[in-house]
Amino acid sequence: MQSSFILLLAFAASTYGASVAATKRVKKSAPEQVHIAQGDMEGTAMTVSWITDKKVSSVVHLTDPSGNVNVVKGKDEATTYTFQSAYESKPYTSGYIHHVTVTDLKPETKYSYQCGDSTTMSATFAFTTPPQVGPTAPFRFGVMGDMGQTNNSAATMQHIISGGYSATLLVGDLSYADSAWKPGMFGPCSQTRWDSWGKLVEPLAANCPLMVLPGNHEVEQDGAPPATQTEFMAYQARMAMPAEASGAKEGNLYYSFEIGAVHFIMLNSYGDYNATSAQYKWLAADLKAVDRSKTPWLVASMHAPWYNSNVKHHDEIQETGMRDSMEPMLLDAKVDLIFAGHVHAYERTFAVANNKTTAGAPIHINIGDAGNREGPCPDYYPQPEWSAFRESKFGHGEMAVHNATHLQWNWHRVVDDEPVSADSVWLVKGSDGIVAAHGAGASASVYDGYQHLLNKKK
Numbered sequence: 001m002q003s004s005f006i007l008l009l010a011f012a013a014s015t016y017g018a019s020v021a022a023t024k025r026v027k028k029s030a031p032e033q034v035h036i037a038q039g040d041m042e043g044t045a046m047t048v049s050w051i052t053d054k055k056v057s058s059v060v061h062l063t064d065p066s067g068n069v070n071v072v073k074g075k076d077e078a079t080t081y082t083f084q085s086a087y088e089s090k091p092y093t094s095g096y097i098h099h100v101t102v103t104d105l106k107p108e109t110k111y112s113y114q115c116g117d118s119t120t121m122s123a124t125f126a127f128t129t130p131p132q133v134g135p136t137a138p139f140r141f142g143v144m145g146d147m148g149q150t151n152n153s154a155a156t157m158q159h160i161i162s163g164g165y166s167a168t169l170l171v172g173d174l175s176y177a178d179s180a181w182k183p184g185m186f187g188p189c190s191q192t193r194w195d196s197w198g199k200l201v202e203p204l205a206a207n208c209p210l211m212v213l214p215g216n217h218e219v220e221q222d223g224a225p226p227a228t229q230t231e232f233m234a235y236q237a238r239m240a241m242p243a244e245a246s247g248a249k250e251g252n253l254y255y256s257f258e259i260g261a262v263h264f265i266m267l268n269s270y271g272d273y274n275a276t277s278a279q280y281k282w283l284a285a286d287l288k289a290v291d292r293s294k295t296p297w298l299v300a301s302m303h304a305p306w307y308n309s310n311v312k313h314h315d316e317i318q319e320t321g322m323r324d325s326m327e328p329m330l331l332d333a334k335v336d337l338i339f340a341g342h343v344h345a346y347e348r349t350f351a352v353a354n355n356k357t358t359a360g361a362p363i364h365i366n367i368g369d370a371g372n373r374e375g376p377c378p379d380y381y382p383q384p385e386w387s388a389f390r391e392s393k394f395g396h397g398e399m400a401v402h403n404a405t406h407l408q409w410n411w412h413r414v415v416d417d418e419p420v421s422a423d424s425v426w427l428v429k430g431s432d433g434i435v436a437a438h439g440a441g442a443s444a445s446v447y448d449g450y451q452h453l454l455n456k457k458k
């Protein structure tokens with residue numbers, strides 16, 4: 001471990017309210033806040049996003065392993081958005097936001113790229129495409145929630161970078177721009193905090209697909225007119241998830257994508273989730289289209305947790321209402337795992353449905369503990385029978401997808417060295433959902449398989 005990272009962790013352990021200082025722009029037309037996301041359902045496309053001060057064209061120079069450079073121009077012009085905070089006298093207008101999708105990528109192949117206008121280009125970044133969709137190719141992905149932009153957020157991100165994952169899920173509450181926190185008060189909603197978050201997350205998100213969903217801090221409707229009334233304005237403009245590719249019609253609010261043996265579903269807790277809603281109908285169609293012979297693992301994520309024994313954010317309407325509406329559908333579809341955030345603590349359940357431990361039901365993992373300015377949530381109700389493990393510490397999760405029947409899940413505290421796992425469990429799948437969850441090394445052959453995955457780290 002590098003000494004600078006040790007210093008960062010030491011500082012992170014001592015403060016969760018401190019914010020990472022924003023950096024200054026270098027050139028007016030220089031790309032900044034570069035991030036990537038899987039650009040289609042199968043992982044053969046990647047969308048590169050960035051921001052410039054000037055209105056310039058959108059171009060990606062993509063270099064394949066043979067050194068061939070493909071110049072890809074954006075289909076759409078860069079856009080801006082204007083947001084009036086309830087607490088600021090002048091409206092904020094964003095920089096020009098560029099999204100360019102590069103296509104026809106080969107699986108498990110490392111590409112390097114620069115983005116810009118062909119004259120002023122970014123630094124060179126690189127990503128490795130995910131394995132082909134199918135039940136056999138192993139891969140690993142990171143999971144975090146409620147990130148923010150404190151020193152703890154940065155430390156969590158460094159842990160995730162060191163993991164070398166094929167993708168990272170961020171299950172809502174990204175920048176916390178909607179309440180630039182000061183001691184003793186919340187506010188104002190400051191859109192410049194999106195820019196500082198974009199710069200903070202670039203070292204991860206420019207090199208590893210960051211797959212996001214909306215949390216309550218993305219709603220950003222923070223007062224009466226003339227404050228902006230359009231919900232999710234910054235989130236929708238700045239992010240570019242594969243929604244259209246998955247048949248969803250509400251921007252980045254909900255969508256699905258696939259990597260290797262996993263079909264991922266990303267949902268919106270802060271929109272309509274009732275049976276008459278577009279989201280509900282889309283989810284029903286998406287679940288119906290899943291081919292479990294190709295993607296035996298089905299993983300759903302949303303921001304507000306359906307099962308959580310922490311006192312904070314307990315039984316909010318977005319939790320109980322969405323669960324009442326959608327849990328029967330996810331049970332019928334035999335969803336294996338459900339990730340959520342919102343509560344700034346870690347909790348893993350046994351297979352649970354209808355508030356009872358239930359064989360074949362999904363395992364829920366609450367992972368809203370990436371390190372935002374609000375701090376961890378330390379208070380719990382008595383532990384329900386469906387709660388397997390819980391701890392109020394900042395950290396992130398790592399899922400190793402071994403094959404069609406075995407996953408390994410690890411939760412890492414940010415205060416520990418990255419190889420230390422505070423909760424490690426194998427999830428074993430039978431014909432009727434997850435049939436076993438047990439500690440690492442339960443069988444030599446399975447454990448050897450995991451070592452093979454570890455050896456694939458960059």
Ligand SMILES: [Fe+2]
Pocket residue numbers: 146173215216217303341342343
């Ligand atoms: Fe939240």
